[in-house]
Amino acid sequence: MKRIGALAALIGGSLLLMGQAKTSRTVEAESFVLKDPQGGLRATLDMWHGSPMLRLYDKSGVARAWLSVSGNGEPGLTFCDAGGNQMVTLVATKNGASLWLNQGAPKTLSFEEAIKQKGSISLSAMNGRAKLYAEDSQGFSAVLGNTELVTPKTGETHQTSAASIVTFDKDGNVLWSTP
16 A cells, blocks of 8 residues: 555656746747847847847947848848948848948948948849949949949940950949950
């Protein structure tokens, strides 16, 4: 009888412990803030212009990297210098991907704004076309690869091949091209 009682207690205790299995929890918030032991801001996860964004901060509280997904679902990764200026942006779109290198944009820019900055280099592969684009601070630029050219007299446009090189003046006029 003692054995049956001990067995019943063991089975009952096992069932009780199994019923206390860890349950998953969901935490919901509009933003999350991560601080270091000294109270300094080190990361945030929040919505920025209607899109989710994870920002990572250095010990000085400067945003140095962020990961985001735009309103149209395109992911982007950005790295900044010690002053918080955008230096590198990588974006994936439905049409391809682009990498943009800059001397430092002084504010948070969308990728569309970033690629218009003077003094930058971008590399893109989109819609079956590839190009390397470089522009100096005066607005002179060069494209290695596919680009669209316009014939001024007729307004006719045509695409260059991936094997082409085209240089432009600050007004966007072709200075030299091959082939």
